[in-house]
Amino acid sequence: MKISPPVQNALGRADHAVRELRSSDWRCAETSAQALATQVTLAALIYGGCMGTFRAMLGADGALLQILYSALKTPLLLVGATLLTIPCVYVASSLLGLRREFGPALRNFLVGQAALATVLLALTPLVLLGYASTPDHRQALLVNAIAFAIASLAGQALLRRRFRALPAPPAKRRTLLVVWLIVYWLVAIQLAWRMRPFVGSADLPVTFFRPQSGDDNAYAQAFKLLGSLFN
Amino acid sequence: MERLRRVVTQIDQLLRGELTTPQAARSGRINASLGGMVLAAIACAMLYGACMGAFSLLKTPAPGLDDHWGPYKQVLASTFKVPTLLGLTLLITLPSLYVSNALVGSRLKIVSILQLLVASLAINAVVLASLGPIVLFFSVSSSSHPFMQLLNVVFFTIAGLLGLSFLLQTLHRLTAALADQPVLEEITPTDSPETTDNNLSALEMPAGDALANTTRTVFRVWVVLFAVVGAQLGWVLRPFIGSPDLPFTLFRGRESNFFAAVWRALLGLFS
Numbered sequence: 001m002k003i004s005p006p007v008q009n010a011l012g013r014a015d016h017a018v019r020e021l022r023s024s025d026w027r028c029a030e031t032s033a034q035a036l037a038t039q040v041t042l043a044a045l046i047y048g049g050c051m052g053t054f055r056a057m058l059g060a061d062g063a064l065l066q067i068l069y070s071a072l073k074t075p076l077l078l079v080g081a082t083l084l085t086i087p088c089v090y091v092a093s094s095l096l097g098l099r100r101e102f103g104p105a106l107r108n109f110l111v112g113q114a115a116l117a118t119v120l121l122a123l124t125p126l127v128l129l130g131y132a133s134t135p136d137h138r139q140a141l142l143v144n145a146i147a148f149a150i151a152s153l154a155g156q157a158l159l160r161r162r163f164r165a166l167p168a169p170p171a172k173r174r175t176l177l178v179v180w181l182i183v184y185w186l187v188a189i190q191l192a193w194r195m196r197p198f199v200g201s202a203d204l205p206v207t208f209f210r211p212q213s214g215d216d217n218a219y220a221q222a223f224k225l226l227g228s229l230f231n
Numbered sequence: 232m233e234r235l236r237r238v239v240t241q242i243d244q245l246l247r248g249e250l251t252t253p254q255a256a257r258s259g260r261i262n263a264s265l266g267g268m269v270l271a272a273i274a275c276a277m278l279y280g281a282c283m284g285a286f287s288l289l290k291t292p293a294p295g296l297d298d299h300w301g302p303y304k305q306v307l308a309s310t311f312k313v314p315t316l317l318g319l320t321l322l323i324t325l326p327s328l329y330v331s332n333a334l335v336g337s338r339l340k341i342v343s344i345l346q347l348l349v350a351s352l353a354i355n356a357v358v359l360a361s362l363g364p365i366v367l368f369f370s371v372s373s374s375s376h377p378f379m380q381l382l383n384v385v386f387f388t389i390a391g392l393l394g395l396s397f398l399l400q401t402l403h404r405l406t407a408a409l410a411d412q413p414v415l416e417e418i419t420p421t422d423s424p425e426t427t428d429n430n431l432s433a434l435e436m437p438a439g440d441a442l443a444n445t446t447r448t449v450f451r452v453w454v455v456l457f458a459v460v461g462a463q464l465g466w467v468l469r470p471f472i473g474s475p476d477l478p479f480t481l482f483r484g485r486e487s488n489f490f491a492a493v494w495r496a497l498l499g500l501f502s
Contacts, residue, residue: 084364088358088362090361091357091361095393190372212289212374213374217373219375220500223500224501227500231502
């Protein structure tokens with residue numbers, strides 16, 4: 001079988017983009033921030049679209065809308081959480097005396113996000129298989145939670161590796177990374193909670209965001225759950 | 232415009248520690264304009280205040296509460312309350328710091344002290360402002376009032392700790408620089424009668440060092456005082472966030488205290 005040149009070209013570029021994530025160049029000189037952002041957006045868009053197919057597989061109405069919403073929301077989640085961390089990480093990097101390293105550190109953080117999104121993309125077929133195997137909404141949620149956990153671990157491992165190459169004192173760059181990850185998770189968890197539904201229960205109508213309600217704070221909900229365990 | 236740029240550059244240098252390197256501290260003061268730092272601190276604190284007050288926006292009002300302008304008034308009030316909180320805390324704690332500092336015989340001049348304090352408050356405010364977007368995000372995306380209270384307490388604590396550790400670190404550098412000076416005098420021997428006193432204090436180097444230590448202790452105690460005063464003043468000046476069940480008022484009645492309120496919020500989160 002002969003692969004046509006445009007397809008070959010596209011495959012080559014995709015291959016390069018994936019391999020570039022592991023490059024040891026801390027400046028990320030070869031990959032621009034825009035290229036990384038595009039990679040995050042595209043990969044998350046496709047994964048999100050597949051995440052939204054649960055409704056379609058059940059044959060519930062509003063399936064197309066759910067696919068569209070989930071496809072839009074996943075990149076919004078990754079990019080939005082990253083954007084929200086930038087001001088305080090910028091100030092933290094100044095206080096740590098790592099201002100000159102902030103630019104490269106941000107690009108490396110984007111590499112971590114790109115890795116997360118790329119791993120998600122690679123797990124898409126498995127998620128679809130999971131959907132095909134169960135009509136249970138909670139199991140569908142679990143499949144996605146596992147996919148996100150694997151992708152986050154992979155992204156984090158790569159991020160740590162890349163931060164190790166930054167030319168800064170180890171204690172300082174470690175502090176910067178820890179601050180960054182804490183803030184990122186703090187924001188990302190709430191953002192994801194507020195952007196539900198990603199999978200979409202067949203019993204509920206399709207909405208972009210859940211409307212405001214008493215349970216719209218992820219952490220308050222978690223604490224409430226903890227409290228109810230001990231009462 | 233030119234002035235604005237100068238203020239921003241100065242705050243940036245302050246953050247990066249360029250104005251308080253051991254070499255720069257040799258002059259015994261921070262080489263920055265007081266007005267510029269005050270301006271930057273106020274602007275940053277106002278930004279954070281607005282983010283705090285935004286919690287009352289976009290909420291469905293509690294039944295029986297029909298105050299259309301309440302949320303906007305809350306944002307406006309919080310915008311001005313946060314700089315007021317920082318400024319008043321400084322004003323309340325400054326006299327006691329100055330007097331005890333002078334009594335233990337510190338060589339720091341009042342202008343240097345004021346500069347040092349304003350600089351650390353500016354750091355405090357900049358860190359707060361950098362956390363502003365996160366507070367704004369939680370403000371508009373969630374409706375749990377105890378969570379917002381605790382989140383703001385945590386953010387104020389982080390910003391306060393960073394500002395105050397800047398204070399102690401810079402103080403250390405300034406006093407180290409000041410303590411160096413008698414050593415230099417000691418090297419050049421002078422036998423003139425006018426300098427006997429000077430020589431005496433220079434000879435008592437351990438005592439001089441001990442004095443610097445007392446200065447540091449005074450500042451450490453003051454840091455704790457500043458934190459407690461700040462916390463309680465924050466309670467007196469409340470509401471900053473605005474409970475969704477209460478109508479807007481500029482200040483609430485005199486009851487309870489900050490620490491009891493934090494404890495209540497913590498319990499409220501679990502139930």
